Amino acid sequence: MGILRFLAKRLLFSVFVLFGLSILIFLISRVLPGDPVRMALGPRAPEWAVQNLREQMHLDKPLPVQYYYWLVGALHGDLGQSLFTRRAVIDDIKEFLPATMELALFAGVIMAIFGILFGAIAGRYNNTWVDNVVRVFSYIGVVTPSFVFAILFLLLFGYLLGWFPTAGRLSPWVPRPPVITGMVTVDALLTGNWGALGDALWHMVLPAVALALGGMAQEARITRATISDNLKKDYIASAKGFGVPERLVMLKYLLKPSLIPTVSILGLDFASLLGNAFLVELIFNWPGFSRYGINAMLRKDLNAIAAVVMVLGVVFVTVNIIVDLVVAWLDPRIRLGAERGK
Amino acid sequence: MRRGTVFALSVLALVAFGLAAWAGGERVLRITFAWPTYIDPAVGSDFSSSSAFVNLYDTLVYPDVNGDPQPHVATHWEVSEDGTVWTFYLRDDVYFHDGTPLTAEDVKFSMDRITTIGEGYGFLFVDRVEGTEVVDDYTVRFYLKEPFGPFLTTLYRLYIVNKDLVEANIKRPGPYGEWGDYGKEFLLTHDAGSGPYMVKEFRVEEELVMVKNPNYWLPIPEEAPDEVRFIGTTEPATIRTMMARRELEISDQWQPQEAWKALDAMEGVDITSFFPGTSFYLMLHTRKPPTDDIHFRRAMAWAFDYETVVRDIFPGSIQSRGPVAQSLPGHDPTVFQFHRDLDKAREELRKSKYYDQLDQIEVEFHWIAEVPDEEKVALLFMANMAEIGINVKVVKVPWMSVVEEMANMKTSPNIVSIFVAPHYPEAGSILESRYHSSSAPTWEQNEWLLDETFDKMLEDALATVDREERFRKYAELQHYIMDLCPSLFLFDQVEKHAYQAAYIDWPAARGEVIPVMGYNMAARFIKVYPEKREALLKGG
Structure with missing residues (x-):
């Protein structure tokens, strides 16, 4: 019951956050210099054609009226037309968001598994050569932007060694599985198309690893630090003193509570991937949401900008709520606090 | 584990086979x-x-390597003496991708559609084409509002769409009244061509x-x-x-x-x-001090180091000779070309009314933030001008801001550096978009030339149907522009x-x-x- 109340509170709060965000992004995108319609139609387009499009997009109305139209449309699932793809923004999102979600999910899995694994090993064997090796790689991972990894992988594994494909989501000769979720791997799995599944995974390796490395290093550092701290705590010494097997101490009493900060950061890192994957998507010609978002900003594609920011906002809010729930599950103090209504 | 390995190997084999079969x-x-x-x-x-x-599409006429129109879907054509009525006779063996024959109805529909929508290449026809008439299945006639010599070359941009197919895919209601969305949503991802x-x-x-x-x-x-x-x-x-x-x-x-x-x-x-016909210009504001002074502009034209630009900053390009790119049909190769000569620059500067106030004057140079190499040109310009005592302030401006400031004579800076491409392959196109008064509030002209004589000369040239005569008039216009020195003609862009x-x-x-x-x-x-x-x- 307490958890449900906690969830309801967070959801209500999220609605206010998203409402505020929508006003903010709406205003910011409209005060940028330049006429977006003229930009889209070109310098020689007749003024009446430009005016027609302005009217279609309600850009000839005062800002509050424009916002009203936008909000009413958004609440009905209509985010307006994109000035550059020339179709409904919602169609763009349906096409591009799953591509990035798929990439981010795989990157997130890599980040979580290897980040926690390396962090746990380094924490368990802290101040040994194992810890030092993990630390060096973590530092490299944290300070190197993902696009550097992307270019490096592309040149090494794509260009020099030729092991992996360098662009796109599927090879040209592999038929696309029918669209169910928009995520090629998931759709291939659902339709039992193993060839497409293998090919899609093969295409995903380089961009997903390039995206994951930074977060993975971060997760490893945090997990390592927390495990090192917890290792010195009395309850671990007691468990060991009572003869609890090392493996049980490690997995149940040490790792679980040590994951709380890692999970919090992991959630944010995952949500950030959606917005920050731009350069990796560009390098691997991945038709994703992040690339779409940056292009929308560069082209001053008003409806697309608002939609991208709102989608990212929704993702951040959702991920944060999930993280809170996971942390509550991991940490009985938070869970019990929520149940007591604190 | 073993099953996983087998799966992975199968996938790799499939991929390798596919690669060999497809790409090979x-x-x-x-x-x-x-x-x-x-x-x-x-x-x-x-x-x-x-x-x-x-x-994806066919056109009535097709350009050859000289940019001259050759028969394509149209086997031949006629033009009325006053140059306003153009009649085209079509082939009867052209079919769209769905098998329906291409007829004069489709040509009329394509022209009506592009002029109603007004986007894309529509601007080439909107103000010029009065109407289109289907004479018979394979004869179509265009009525122009006034004679327009380069009409044939603009037809390289009239791509003929399948009327029946587009009509069958119109979404109603839409912004074009009875035509709904005019098939725009369908043609976003499908073709309707031949x-x-x-x-x-x-x-x-x-x-x-x-x-x-x-x-x-x-x-x-x-x-x-x-x-x-x-x-x-x-x-x-x-x-x-x-x-x-x-x-x-x-x-x-x-x-x-x-x-x-x-x-x-x-x-x-x-x-x-x-060379696709695109040129890079330093557009000088001719209505704003100190670039409103012709001697001041000429001094800058003599002082600039064109050679460094084409050699080091944009290698492969060639120095422009006048306002029209050298590869563009209608370019006059006899047009005067500036080169760096500091003595001549100083001589011109002395004739300028701003000569005595040089230390109080600053020339503002805006370059487009999205094209980093333009900064090198701007800095080179600043250094060159410093040699003759002209102070230049270099400002990096995002493209959208440049477009906005160039829409107004007051907010347009002294100098903007911009690439401009012709809209149709003739000198007339670039002369119109660069210097005609109608283009002054667009990003294609920072000069604000607003020269009635030039406008009349250009309108006369564009109305001339005879190609040779029209090109002769284009040549006169290029010399006219060089005399006014409203821009620095840096280089013809290489593609x-x-x-x-x-x-x-x-x-x-x-x-x-x-x-x-x-x-x-x-x-x-x-x-x-x-x-x-x-x-x-x-x-x-």
Whole structure:
């Protein structure tokens, strides 16, 4: 019951956050210099054609009226037309968001598994050569932007060694599985198309690893630090003193509570991937949401900008709520606090 | 574990087999482009869209390597004595991709559609075409509001769409009254053409896949690609890798200098260069002090170091000779060309009314933030001008702000550096967009020339139907502009592409360049030899 109340509170709060965000992004995108319609139609387009499009997009109305139209449309699932793809923004999102979600999910899995694994090993064997090796790689991972990894992988594994494909989501000769979720791997799995599944995974390796490395290093550092701290705590010494097997101490009493900060950061890192994957998507010609978002900003594609920011906002809010729930599950103090209504 | 290994090996085998079967034997032409690509002829007008149109659609006339119109869907044509009525006689053996015959009704529909929508290349016809008449199934007549000599060359941009197919896919209600959305949503991802290639798949912002039209009315060589892919990326590392793996046949033109060098060093890859008619100008505000003074402008024109620009900043380009690019039909090669001469610069400066106030004057130079190389030009200009005592303030401005400030005479800066391309392949196009009073509030003109004499001379030239006579008038206009010195004509832009010289035969790379944007990407003229590609891969 307490958890449900906690969830309801967070959801209500999220609605206010998203409402505020929508006003903010709406205003910011409209005060940028330049006429977006003229930009889209070109310098020689007749003024009446430009005016027609302005009217279609309600850009000839005062800002509050424009916002009203936008909000009413958004609440009905209509985010307006994109000035550059020339179709409904919602169609763009349906096409591009799953591509990035798929990439981010795989990157997130890599980040979580290897980040926690390396962090746990380094924490368990802290101040040994194992810890030092993990630390060096973590530092490299944290300070190197993902696009550097992307270019490096592309040149090494794509260009020099030729092991992996360098662009796109599927090879040209592999038929696309029918669209169910928009995520090629998931759709291939659902339709039992193993060839497409293998090919899609093969295409995903380089961009997903390039995206994951930074977060993975971060997760490893945090997990390592927390495990090192917890290792010195009395309850671990007691468990060991009572003869609890090392493996049980490690997995149940040490790792679980040590994951709380890692999970919090992991959630944010995952949500950030959606917005920050731009350069990796560009390098691997991945038709994703992040690339779409940056292009929308560069082209001053008003409806697309608002939609991208709102989608990212929704993702951040959702991920944060999930993280809170996971942390509550991991940490009985938070869970019990929520149940007591604190 | 063992099962997993078997699965992984099976996938790898499948992929390897697919790669060998697909890429080895198929005639595929892959070209990278900067997105967006529109395949609706009433919407797109950029390079990638224009390149798609020439493959998907037919036109009444087709340009040759001189830019001259040749019969295509129209076998011949007539023009009335006053130059306002143009009658075209069509072939009767042209069919759209769905098998319906192309008739005069389709031509009229295409013209009505593009002038009603007003986007893309619509501006070429909107203010000029009064109406279109279907004389009979294979004769169509255009009525112009006033005589317009280059009308034939503008018809390179009237791509004929299948009326029945578009009508069947109109979405109502829409912004065009009874025409609903005029089929815009349908044509966003489908074609309605009769061209040598047909859309197989179109993924927005990602890839356009076209396949050969087996029933095309003109013979297509067997070696022409069976499939053409326009890939939406210009990322240098990606291009380099794809070229090295022979997964890309022709690169886009937007690669940085170091990328061209790396691509040129690859075995079997060559770089081809041609001049598309685009020029780079320093546009001088002729109504704002101190650039309103002709001697001040001439002093700057004499002081600037053009050679360094074409040699070091934009290598491969050539110094412009006047306002019209040298590759553009109608250019006059006798037009005067400035070169760096500081003595002459100082001499002109002394004649300027601002000569005594040089220390109080600052010339504001705006360059486009999105084109980093322009900063080098701006800094070179500042250094050159300092040598004759002119202070220059260099300002980096985002493109959208430049467009906004150039819309108003008061907010336009003294100097803006911008590339401008012709809208149709004739000198008249660039003269109109650069210096006619009607274009003053657009980003194509910072000069605010507002010269009635020039306007009348240009309007007269554009109304001249006889090509030779029209070109003679263009020549006079170029000399007229040079006398006013409203701009610094820096260089004619070079368009570079890396291509797989070892296994494709591309007429443009052999020097057979059609001076109309997009036409050099007509895939039916490009030959692909997959066996040579395979040999190259094995050799590599």
